[in-house]
Amino acid sequence: MKENILSWFDELTTFMRDGKLAPWAGVLPQQMQQILVDKEHGDQQRWLDALHSLPVIDEVVADLTAHDLRLSSDAISAEQQQQVYEGLKGLMPWRKGPFQFFDTHIDTEWRSDWKWQRVLPHLSPLKNRLVLDVGCGSGYHMWRMLGEGAYRVIGVDPSRLFLMQFQAMKRYLQSAQAEPVRADLLPLKMEDVPARLKAFDTVFSMGVLYHRKSPLEHLQELKDALKPGGELVLETLVIEGQLGATLMPEDRYAMMRNVWFLPSTETLLLWCRRIGFKNARVVDLNQTSLEEQRSTDWMQYNSLQDFLDPNDVNKTAEGYPAPLRAVIIAEA
16 A cells, blocks of 8 residues: 655645745645645655665664764664665665664765765754745755754755655654644645745854846745844855956856856855845855765765866866855844
């Protein structure tokens, strides 16, 4: 019998019904029905089978402040350890992490903990905040946000594989505590989030802006999701250059087709100001290294090394400047 995966979102829908998220509660069940049932992905049942193969573990202890989001238990057997390993292998490729599921270490393509360490010192305290994480991947940063005391975190990312990876972590976290885990990943794009909710204390958008044909529309969507005075955390690809400088790739950028605009930091700050963000400032600038993004046993496809000029790591395969990422903090 197939699991009713729509039930994964029942507690969230109930939470949303009171307050500024009520408009979303009114459409969320239909959104999930259309995506997860009416348009079921060809690999969805295989991923569900892998998820269901993960054994129930007693006495789970979770550490959401550890760089690898550590799950441990003194009650786990060798057979269960093997089942965990095989189930998680069935959810490959793992791109954002790392994770430590008991004795299984998932060395993901991205060292997302490095990005978190660059961003964290510049954030307003997340304690008791309602947070939206746009383009959240498999939820690594969502768990780190909970580890910093966020009241609730909602992530949106259209990948259904990321949803299954997120659910693997959530199920073990749920067994480690009596109350519901206050984090939910929705297989949606930011465009699917109801407009002008003005509900969130903090909104993260990391690694999304350059995938949008209209970056200003994305910035407006982010601003409209925030409460007045709420905080935007924006991370995106940029180029070196003066005010007004912007790179639009001819076709691909670092082998990616869906890259549209890479502004200079001054141009990006201007975009933020024009949308109405206040006190927009660059808090970090970092060129992605071959140590931060690479192929691993858990993500065996091409990665950053294959996307760069083999003779010059400061250029992409197409000859553009290599990935340079800026973190912007601003207030609505």
